[in-house]
Amino acid sequence: QKEVEQNSGPLSVPEGAIASLNCTYSDRVSQSFFWYRQYSGKSPELIMSIYSNGDKEDGRFTAQLNKASQYVSLLIRDSQPSDSATYLCAVNKPGNQFYFGTGTSLTVIP
Amino acid sequence: EPEVTQTPSHQVTQMGQEVILRCVPISNHLYFYWYRQILGQKVEFLVSFYNNEISEKSEIFDDQFSVERPDGSNFTLKIRSTKLEDSAMYFCASRAGTSGRGVTYEQYFGPGTRLTVT
Numbered sequence: 001q002k003e004v005e006q007n008s009g010p011l012s013v014p015e016g017a018i019a020s021l022n023c024t025y026s027d028r029v030s031q032s033f034f035w036y037r038q039y040s041g042k043s044p045e046l047i048m049s050i051y052s053n054g055d056k057e058d059g060r061f062t063a064q065l066n067k068a069s070q071y072v073s074l075l076i077r078d079s080q081p082s083d084s085a086t087y088l089c090a091v092n093k094p095g096n097q098f099y100f101g102t103g104t105s106l107t108v109i110p
Numbered sequence: 111e112p113e114v115t116q117t118p119s120h121q122v123t124q125m126g127q128e129v130i131l132r133c134v135p136i137s138n139h140l141y142f143y144w145y146r147q148i149l150g151q152k153v154e155f156l157v158s159f160y161n162n163e164i165s166e167k168s169e170i171f172d173d174q175f176s177v178e179r180p181d182g183s184n185f186t187l188k189i190r191s192t193k194l195e196d197s198a199m200y201f202c203a204s205r206a207g208t209s210g211r212g213v214t215y216e217q218y219f220g221p222g223t224r225l226t227v228t
Contacts, residue, residue: 032215043219096158097166
């Protein structure tokens, strides 16, 4: 069973729309959760972290965590063409090891 | 803004050779990591390092690999006797450990070293 699962996409949304990205994780002891953005050929760039159940907002981005369902999501409001990238979900379990999903490819169409 | 740096950006080596990938983590960070990403695949954890010793390692991180913090700024990944399947992007990351709000797990990645084994 994969530690972190994401729909690989591609996900296409029109400019200005809300993009919704989802992630599930397998181990209930996972304690912290992250969304990274990765442009082609570049390194992952941290967008959001979330540690407790509920929503966390930062600008156009909202992360949502539901530990009972082992589910993390990222909403991008007012999507821009520059948001087109692969979005990686990552989780941390107790200790110092991190697991990444395969990523969801997002295309924002002008 | 402080950032993680890595050198070289691209390393080409022949099968069986040893390579050392170098990283300079963010200066006040305490935890250091190496990841690899084979082209088209996910980011894979290799090893974490804290207080001058390995704290976690994955199954990928076998005896072929080693890490070192030779001085107060550099963090290196050595790959002995490289194989074709070691060709990948290798990312270094670091995290502070604590912030004004308590324990923090946010990791910041360097730009990566593309390793090509021929």
